[in-house]
Amino acid sequence: MEPIRPVKGTRDFFPEDMTFRQWLYAKIRGASERFGYQEYDGPFLERLSLYAAKSGEELVKDQSFIFEDRSGEMVALRPELTPSLARMVGAKSKSLPRPIRWWSFGPFWRYERPQRGRSREFFQWNIDLLGIDSPEADAEIVAAGAEFLRGVGLSPEAVRIRINDRRLAETQLDKIGIGSDRRALVYRLIDRRDRMSPAKWLDWSLAEGLSPKELEAIRKLLDDREAWRGSAPLERFFEAADSLGVGDYVVYDPTVIRGLDYYTGTVFEARDSASKFRAIFGGGRYDDLVSAVGGDPVPGTGFAMGDVVLRLVLEQYNAAPVLDSRPAKVLVTTFDDSGLMPALKLATEFRGSGLEVEWYPTVAKLAKQLRYADRVGARVAVILGPDEIAAETVTIRDLASGKQQTVPRGEAAAFARGIVEGSA
């Protein structure tokens, strides 16, 4: 029979992959909770209209997993969390104490062509601070991201968080004669500059109707790394970032603008310093989003980070953790048929004393069982043969040192635990 293929763009999480996912989850939880954020989650399935209201219709139709349920309702596997967050906050906005500090980690789906750093099913960390409209609030969110990076071993030399502010960009563009009618277009151009060759970018910009003179002015803006000085929100942001202890991670970058329409102020993204990968996380301030999905106006700031790019970056900078996916520290061997039940009873006793115990499930040569113990990373092998059963003893072998000792049965669990915990 033909094997049934997995759905394109999905990943199987074998135990080794699962330990990475859980490690990541723990790191994300650590960074989030250190700043007082609460974990929450939305449904994985949402009405299509939730996204259609906010995002471009084409975007949702072409790049989301959408289908009709049995009642004819159009639903989508969530492609992002922010609309759900806005809906949830909107529903309770009158009773929730402000500010709202929430984080989440879960699966998302996008119907895109899988490529390096991009799959159709992925996990994403979302963290948001709502109810406060200030540069210090933006700085706190960025600090949570920076502390996460530090926590996983990505230094400021490896990853930098690039900051800009759309309010500043607006003022700059106004000054060179680019008004609100062409703002969105220019944002797109800026957003894409580092992803295209300079010549290609030039051609494209001209084709979009910008004059050479305007282009020259834009180019000058993008090269000015000091333009944040004099912008009150950015000055306050960077001062707060310093006080939050993450000044080494943040840098002003006029080329960061983000593709999304809903950002209203600070925007930022974390990139590896070689710019080899896509953005590790990206976000910004969105003060009109909650009201856009029907709630009372609540200002917000936050970002999202996908697991796929992060893993690539960790590997690139040799920061990927070495994890043990085998919990069993003790292996109980099975000597012969008459030793089967005694072995099971012993394993049960050991578990009762708090040890993680695996049992070799068939009668086999001791050499084979010990080799298995070695392979699965057990620290201790327990040998319960006819001699031990007759004498009411147990042989405990330390697989790291190769030393073994035969002890009275009543002391066996404690003795094994001593080895596992490194105190013997």
Added chain:
RNA sequence: GCGAGCGUAGCUUAGUGGUAAAGCACCGCACUGUGGCUGCGGGGACCGCGGGUUCGAAUCCCGUCGCUCGCCCCA
């Protein structure tokens, strides 16, 4: 939606027209109550699938499916 590259054992790959090979992994033996190291041996591949060219195809050609990498898009 468009383009390119690649599909050979569980994994990584060699073989570029003459009837499939290596390393790792797995199993066994040396070592029937003692693992890691070593040595020896063993099992395992309709060479992605279908068609064509040829005396002969893993190899060349066409199609198809899959994977990967770009473009598009990126919430």
